[in-house]
Structures are given as structure tokens and as C-alpha cells.
Amino acid sequence: MRLFPFGQKRRPLRWAVAVIRVYRGSLRKLxxxxxxxxxxxxxxxxxxxxxxxxxxxxxxxxxxxxxxxxxxxxxxxxxxxxxxxxxxxxxxxxxxxxxxxxxxxxxxxxxxxxxxxxxxxxxxxxxxxxxxxxxxxxxxxxxxxxxxxxxxxxxxxxxxxxxxxxxxxxxxxxxxxxxxxxxxxxxxxxxxxxxxxxxxxxxxxxxxxxxxxxxxxxxxxxxxxxxxxxxxxGHSYHIPLNPNGFGSDGYAILALFLGVACGLLSVGLMRCVTGVERIFRQSKMRDVFRPWAGGLLVGLMAIFVPHLLGSGHDAMALILNNEWPVKLLAVVLAGKIVASALSLGSGFRGGLFSTSLFLGAVTGAIAGNLGVMGGVVAPNDVAIISLVGMASFGAAVVGAPMAMALLAIEVTGDLTVVEPVLLGVLAATLTVRQVFGYSFATWRFHLRGEAILGGEDVGWARQTTARDLMRRDLNTVPITMSLADFCARFPVGSTKYVAVADQKAAYVGLLDVAALHVDQLNDDAGSTLEDLKSSLEHSNDWVMASTRFDMLVHLFEQRETERLIIVDNETSRHALGYITEAFALRRYRQELEARQREIFGN
Missing domain, CATH: 1.10.3080.10 (Clc chloride channel)
Structure with missing residues (x-):
């Protein structure tokens, strides 16, 4: 005998669907x-x-x-x-x-x-x-x-x-x-x-x-x-180091100078990437063939310096745990910068996160070896100076200083590197901000015309348009309307302004209702609004409905007006509504307060 007779097997599922339908609103809210x-x-x-x-x-x-x-x-x-x-x-x-x-x-x-x-x-x-x-x-x-x-x-x-x-x-x-x-x-x-x-x-x-x-x-x-x-x-990325008491005042000064050097080199890297892109763009080579040319050039370079290939993780471990000659390190540094610029500039996809870490490690190794030659740095501390360079170069390129400082600490598992790493990261970040003003990510946006300095939410001001904010209680009349009909339709106190449109329904200006009633006492009965065309106000104070909110705020000051008329587009100029400066500023404050509430979880 069946435990579930035919036709009853799906009842639990039906009950579940029914429960979801009943509590769908509560579930969505949850x-x-x-x-x-x-x-x-x-x-x-x-x-x-x-x-x-x-x-x-x-x-x-x-x-x-x-x-x-x-x-x-x-x-x-x-x-x-x-x-x-x-x-x-x-x-x-x-x-x-x-x-x-x-x-x-x-x-x-x-x-x-x-x-x-x-x-x-x-x-x-x-x-x-x-x-x-x-x-x-x-x-x-x-x-x-x-x-x-x-x-x-x-x-x-x-x-x-x-x-x-x-x-x-x-x-x-x-x-x-x-x-x-x-x-x-x-x-x-x-x-x-x-x-x-x-x-x-x-x-x-x-x-x-x-x-x-x-x-x-x-x-x-x-x-x-x-x-x-x-x-x-099943494994973790780890770099073993032996600090040997790194962190004295002399080393702190070296970390600051190394941070500045990494910042300047990172600016050079970013300039090289955009320079390569410009060269390929000016060559008129199609996008399909640019990676082919870039790959060929990188391959030719890798014959002489194989450490240019890949992200550089394992080569970085070799540098941090082995002694490399300064000349070889300089060749690897210059070659990696050029190869990375060729790779990105020719159209390959990827990132400079790992590349910047590798370049920083090489830069730090060069600085450490030069310090050993000058008797300033102990040979055993070259690896940690390379680590400082790794974090500093990464912070300069990526634009995330704390992330890079924490990364240097976590991949080594050694808290004694905190002080020099933080000093190097600080110096590199300030150098890039002062000399260049952008990290690599924000620099790419700047080249496309987007003024973005990070992930902060600035899009709400761009997504909000004049159409979303305008008041729609704007009356529009044709310019051929007689004064008598106008005064009958709009008595004193009914509204302050009325929009006037020409024969093609295009906006031409605003009429002050109260002032028109005073002037109409001395006018002929057969006069029309066209006879008062010279008295129209705000004739040029109009913007399109698609105008972004962040531009509206500046337009009030630029045109020295407190009221803007919203039209559908630049060609037909049909009046849709209006917005005042006081209302725009009030909406701006409301949006800022809403963002603050979201940020702090209120």
C-alpha cells in the first residue's frame, strides 16, 4: 500500500507555494x-x-x-x-x-x-x-x-x-x-x-x-x-622573512625616501601605459591586431629577461630571499615597466596589482643593495626593505594604502615590519597625490572624462535629472492669446507666473500675472500677449529635462537667476515645468542627509 496516494505527493509543495504567496510581502521586506x-x-x-x-x-x-x-x-x-x-x-x-x-x-x-x-x-x-x-x-x-x-x-x-x-x-x-x-x-x-x-x-x-x-x-x-x-x-601565499631588528630611526628615514621613489616610479608606469595606448591609437592599427603586436614585443623582451613574464609572484619571492646584483635588478625593473605598459597599452586585460608589488620589491631590493654598499643597511635587512618597496609601490599604483600595508604584514606574518611599511606607504601615497593626483584606477577614468576619485557614491547626483525634480504646475498659454482672455483665465492671486509659447509651442518666456493685470488697465482691448513680448521674463533661463542635478546647481549661479524653466529638448522647447534654486538646494541637502544615514546605518 502506498504511503502517499496518487495525487497527494505534491501537496507539501503546494502548501509551501501557498505559504510563500501569503507571506510574499513580508519575505521581500525581510x-x-x-x-x-x-x-x-x-x-x-x-x-x-x-x-x-x-x-x-x-x-x-x-x-x-x-x-x-x-x-x-x-x-x-x-x-x-x-x-x-x-x-x-x-x-x-x-x-x-x-x-x-x-x-x-x-x-x-x-x-x-x-x-x-x-x-x-x-x-x-x-x-x-x-x-x-x-x-x-x-x-x-x-x-x-x-x-x-x-x-x-x-x-x-x-x-x-x-x-x-x-x-x-x-x-x-x-x-x-x-x-x-x-x-x-x-x-x-x-x-x-x-x-x-x-x-x-x-x-x-x-x-x-x-x-x-x-x-x-x-x-x-x-x-x-x-x-x-x-x-x-589548500595552500596560502606566504613570504618568509627574518627581520633582524629592522625599524630603527635610520631605517625609518630610508623607508620614507623609498616611498617617494616608488611614488615617482609608479607615476612613470602610469604615464608609460597611456603613452603606449596613444602610440597604438595614432598608428591607426585596429583593436583586433594591437594585442598581437604587443604580445610579440613582450615575447621578444622576455627572451633576454624571462622574469618579465607573468604576474611576478615567484620572481618577487626570489628577490626577497636571494641576493641579486644591482645592475640585474635595474634591468628587470625597467623591463617590467615597459613590458607591463606594452601589455596593457596594446589591449590585454588584467591588472597592475601584482605587477606593482613585483616592481616595488625590485625597487626596494635596489635601494637595499645600494644601502649595503654605502654601509647604511645590514645585508640581512635587504629583504625587508624590498617588502617596504612592495607595499609602497602597490599603494601608489592601486590607491589602497591600508590594504597594501596589511597585505605586507599578512603575507610575512611579521608585525615588526609595521612601522617601516606604513612610513613607505604614506610617503608613496602623498607623492603620487602631490605629483600626479590619481591612482591607476582613477587615472583611467580621468582619461575617459569621468571625474571619479574612488568608489564614493557620486552617481545619485548624475542619475537625478531636472525632470525628476521639477514642479509640474506651470501653466502655458499661446502668445496669440488676447490680454482680456488671459486676465479672465488667470485672475490676480491665481498663480505668479505663466509660461508663454510661440506658434510652434516653443517656450519664449514668463509673464508676471500681477504685473500684467496692472498694465492691462491701460491697454487696448484687442491687444495680445505678443504685444508684450518685450516684457517677458526668464526668456533664456531654460534647461532640458535631461540636465543632471549636479549641473543644475551651478546653472543658477552662472545665469544669476532663481528660477529655471524645464523644456523637453533643445529643438522643440516645450515647457514641462520649472525648478527654483531654493528647492534645488533643499533637495541637495536632503540627498546628502540620506547618504549620511545610509553610511552610518541610521
């Missing part, structure tokens, strides 16, 4: 407003992001093993016996494959948005398809040995995961932005086994601010990303 749900969602996003980062790194390293014929346990940036022909062929083939992806990108009618731009301008909304495309390009670029890191790819994918989860849960704008930051935090934490650095990266670069309200979700995401990566990969 998912939207509950703080605990937000922390759980952030942890899930972080775990997924850590897994994505680990898998992409694992795929890239596996590709290196097979494509370049590396031995077991050997990494590309530390390999010395590579075949020159094989290197040129593989790196150029990577350029061909990445160039082929631009055939798809040429069909896109929009710019691909990265996590920083999404949080700054679009409330954290990202395209998952676009992000997967960027991740694929980064994977191809890194897997075929280009002189870039893969961080740009997995942070893009991680940010998109956070964005989609936030939108699925119907969270508010601030929560979606924070989940994007949580995704990036989980990715960095998983890739480097550094949850503190991952959380700081999410706060500094993606979310743009740190508050108690955002602490729990972002930290939960970073820890979850680290745990997911460790469970998946």
Missing part, C-alpha cells in the same frame, strides 16, 4: 531590510568570489605549466630555461586570441563598467555578461604569460556577483554598493590569503568609505573568501 540577511549574503558573495579568484589563478598557472613546459612546482616568472621560440610563439598566440575577443566587444554599444565606476556612478549595478567577458580576457592574457596580474579579471567577476545578489534581494542602493565591495574583498582575500587586506581593499577602493554599518558584511566576505580559497586550493 530580504530587503534585515541586517543579518545582508551579512549572510555578503559572506556567500565573499565565498563565491574567493572560489572564483582561486580557480582563475589555478587555471592560469596550469596553462603556464602546459604551454611553457614548466617543471612540477615551477612558476613562470621564476623560470630561467625557457625556449625563446616557444616564448615568442605562445605570447603572440595569446595576443591573437585576445585580439579575437575584440570582435565581440566591437559589437557592444556601451562601455564595460568596472566595480569602482559601478559604485561611484551607477549604485553598484554591473553587467554579469560584460564582467564574464572581462574575466575571460584577463584569463587569456595571464594564461599566455603576458606581463600582467589576473586581479583585474577576478575582481570584475567578484564585483558582478555581489551586484547581482544585491539586485536579486532587492536591497537598497547603499547595500548593493556594499555587496560589490564585499565581492572584491573576498576575491583579494582568497587570492592572497589575506582577509584583512581584502577587507581594507573593499573599503578603500570599492565602497569608498569605512563605517561601523559596513564593517560586518565586508569583513564577513573577506573571511569567507579566504576560507573558500583555502578549502579549494
Amino acid at each position: 530580504l530587503r531590510d534585515n541586517s543579518f540577511i545582508l551579512v549572510v549574503a555578503a559572506a556567500c558573495v565573499g565565498a563565491a568570489s574567493g572560489a572564483i579568484a582561486s580557480l582563475m589563478i589555478l587555471i592560469s598557472e596550469t596553462a603556464h605549466q602546459y604551454l611553457f613546459g614548466l617543471n612540477a612546482g615551477e612558476r613562470l616568472s621564476s623560470a630561467l630555461d625557457l625556449s625563446p621560440t616557444q616564448v615568442i610563439f605562445i605570447v603572440t598566440l595569446g595576443g591573437v586570441l585576445v585580439g579575437a575577443t575584440y570582435l565581440h566587444q566591437s559589437r557592444l554599444r556601451h562601455v564595460i563598467v568596472d566595480p569602482i565606476e559601478a559604485n561611484a556612478l551607477y549604485g553598484g549595478r554591473m553587467s554579469f555578461r560584460d564582467s564574464a567577458f572581462v574575466a575571460l580576457q584577463s584569463l587569456l592574457s595571464s594564461g599566455f604569460g603576458l606581463s600582467l596580474g589576473i586581479e583585474g579579471g577576478f575582481t570584475q567577476a567578484a564585483g558582478a556577483v555581489g551586484s547581482k545578489v544585491g539586485q536579486f534581494l532587492n536591497r537598497r542602493r547603499h547595500d548593493v554598493r556594499m555587496l560589490v565591495g564585499a565581492g572584491c574583498a573576498g576575491g583579494i582575500a582568497g587570492a592572497f590569503a589575506a582577509p584583512f587586506a581584502g577587507a581594507a581593499y573593499g573599503f578603500e577602493l570599492i565602497v569608498g568609505s569605512y563605517t561601523v554599518a559596513t564593517l560586518s558584511p565586508v569583513v564577513a566576505a573577506a573571511v569567507a573568501g579566504h576560507l573558500a580559497s583555502r578549502l579549494l586550493v
Whole structure:
């Protein structure tokens, strides 16, 4: 005999669906407003992001093993016996494959948005398809040995995961932005086994601010990303060091000078990238062929300096734990800067996160060796000076000083490096801000005409338009209307202003109702509004309905008026409404207060 007769098997499912329908509103409110749900969602996003980062790194390293014929346990940036022909062929083939992806990108009618731009301008909304495309390009670029890191790819994918989860849960704008930051935090934490650095990266670069309200979700995401990566990969990124009492006053001064040097070199790197892009743009070479040319040049350079290939993680470990001649270090430094600029400037995808760490380690090693020659530095402390350079260069390029300082501490497991690392990071950050004004991420936005200095939410002012703010109680009359009809329709006290439109219904100005009633006493009965055309006010004080809110505030001062008429477009100029300066400023204050409440969790 059946325990569940036919026709009754699906009753529990039907009951569950019925319960969900009854409590659907309460469930949506719970998912939207509950703080605990937000922390759980952030942890899930972080775990997924850590897994994505680990898998992409694992795929890239596996590709290196097979494509370049590396031995077991050997990494590309530390390999010395590579075949020159094989290197040129593989790196150029990577350029061909990445160039082929631009055939798809040429069909896109929009710019691909990265996590920083999404949080700054679009409330954290990202395209998952676009992000997967960027991740694929980064994977191809890194897997075929280009002189870039893969961080740009997995942070893009991680940010998109956070964005989609936030939108699925119907969270508010601030929560979606924070989940994007949580995704990036989980990715960095998983890739480097550094949850503190991952959380700081999410706060500094993606979310743009740190508050108690955002602490729990972002930290939960970073820890979850680290745990997911460790469970998946089973090992941690670690650099063993022997500090030998590093941290005296003399070394502190050296750390400051090293930070300044790293800041100046990072500016040179960023200039080189944009310079290479300009050269390729002026050459009129199609986007499809630029990675091919860039890959060929990088491959030719790698024949002489093989440490240029890859992100440089293992080469950095070699530098930190071995003595390299200064001349060789200088060649590697210059070559890596040029190779990275060629890789990014020719169209390969990736990031300068790992590259900046490698360049900083090389710069620090040069400074340490010069200090040993001058009798200022003990030979055993060269590795720690390299570590200071690593954090300083990374902070200058990436624009996340605390994340880089924490990363240096976590990958070494040694708290004695805190003082010199912080001093170097501080000096590098101030140098870049004073000399250049941008990190690499914000510099790229500046080149596209976007005035973004980080992940701070400035998009609400751009997404709010004059149409959203205008008052719609604006009466419009044709200019052919007689004065008698106008006075009959609009008696004194009915309204202050009335818009006048010409024969094509285009806005021509405002009439003061009270003043017109006074003037009408002395006018002929057959007069029309056209006879008072010279008396119209605010004839040129109009803006289009699509005008952004941040531009409206400046227009009041620029035109020296307290009222702007909103028209549909520049051609037809149909009056839709109006906005006053007092109302615009009041709305601005209200939005600022709303952002403050979101930030502090009130």
C-alpha cells in the first residue's frame, strides 16, 4: 500500500507555494531590510568570489605549466630555461586570441563598467555578461604569460556577483554598493590569503568609505573568501622573512625616501601605459591586431629577461630571499615597466596589482643593495626593505594604502615590519597625490572624462535629472492669446507666473500675472500677449529635462537667476515645468542627509 496516494505527493509543495504567496510581502521586506540577511549574503558573495579568484589563478598557472613546459612546482616568472621560440610563439598566440575577443566587444554599444565606476556612478549595478567577458580576457592574457596580474579579471567577476545578489534581494542602493565591495574583498582575500587586506581593499577602493554599518558584511566576505580559497586550493601565499631588528630611526628615514621613489616610479608606469595606448591609437592599427603586436614585443623582451613574464609572484619571492646584483635588478625593473605598459597599452586585460608589488620589491631590493654598499643597511635587512618597496609601490599604483600595508604584514606574518611599511606607504601615497593626483584606477577614468576619485557614491547626483525634480504646475498659454482672455483665465492671486509659447509651442518666456493685470488697465482691448513680448521674463533661463542635478546647481549661479524653466529638448522647447534654486538646494541637502544615514546605518 502506498504511503502517499496518487495525487497527494505534491501537496507539501503546494502548501509551501501557498505559504510563500501569503507571506510574499513580508519575505521581500525581510530580504530587503534585515541586517543579518545582508551579512549572510555578503559572506556567500565573499565565498563565491574567493572560489572564483582561486580557480582563475589555478587555471592560469596550469596553462603556464602546459604551454611553457614548466617543471612540477615551477612558476613562470621564476623560470630561467625557457625556449625563446616557444616564448615568442605562445605570447603572440595569446595576443591573437585576445585580439579575437575584440570582435565581440566591437559589437557592444556601451562601455564595460568596472566595480569602482559601478559604485561611484551607477549604485553598484554591473553587467554579469560584460564582467564574464572581462574575466575571460584577463584569463587569456595571464594564461599566455603576458606581463600582467589576473586581479583585474577576478575582481570584475567578484564585483558582478555581489551586484547581482544585491539586485536579486532587492536591497537598497547603499547595500548593493556594499555587496560589490564585499565581492572584491573576498576575491583579494582568497587570492592572497589575506582577509584583512581584502577587507581594507573593499573599503578603500570599492565602497569608498569605512563605517561601523559596513564593517560586518565586508569583513564577513573577506573571511569567507579566504576560507573558500583555502578549502579549494589548500595552500596560502606566504613570504618568509627574518627581520633582524629592522625599524630603527635610520631605517625609518630610508623607508620614507623609498616611498617617494616608488611614488615617482609608479607615476612613470602610469604615464608609460597611456603613452603606449596613444602610440597604438595614432598608428591607426585596429583593436583586433594591437594585442598581437604587443604580445610579440613582450615575447621578444622576455627572451633576454624571462622574469618579465607573468604576474611576478615567484620572481618577487626570489628577490626577497636571494641576493641579486644591482645592475640585474635595474634591468628587470625597467623591463617590467615597459613590458607591463606594452601589455596593457596594446589591449590585454588584467591588472597592475601584482605587477606593482613585483616592481616595488625590485625597487626596494635596489635601494637595499645600494644601502649595503654605502654601509647604511645590514645585508640581512635587504629583504625587508624590498617588502617596504612592495607595499609602497602597490599603494601608489592601486590607491589602497591600508590594504597594501596589511597585505605586507599578512603575507610575512611579521608585525615588526609595521612601522617601516606604513612610513613607505604614506610617503608613496602623498607623492603620487602631490605629483600626479590619481591612482591607476582613477587615472583611467580621468582619461575617459569621468571625474571619479574612488568608489564614493557620486552617481545619485548624475542619475537625478531636472525632470525628476521639477514642479509640474506651470501653466502655458499661446502668445496669440488676447490680454482680456488671459486676465479672465488667470485672475490676480491665481498663480505668479505663466509660461508663454510661440506658434510652434516653443517656450519664449514668463509673464508676471500681477504685473500684467496692472498694465492691462491701460491697454487696448484687442491687444495680445505678443504685444508684450518685450516684457517677458526668464526668456533664456531654460534647461532640458535631461540636465543632471549636479549641473543644475551651478546653472543658477552662472545665469544669476532663481528660477529655471524645464523644456523637453533643445529643438522643440516645450515647457514641462520649472525648478527654483531654493528647492534645488533643499533637495541637495536632503540627498546628502540620506547618504549620511545610509553610511552610518541610521
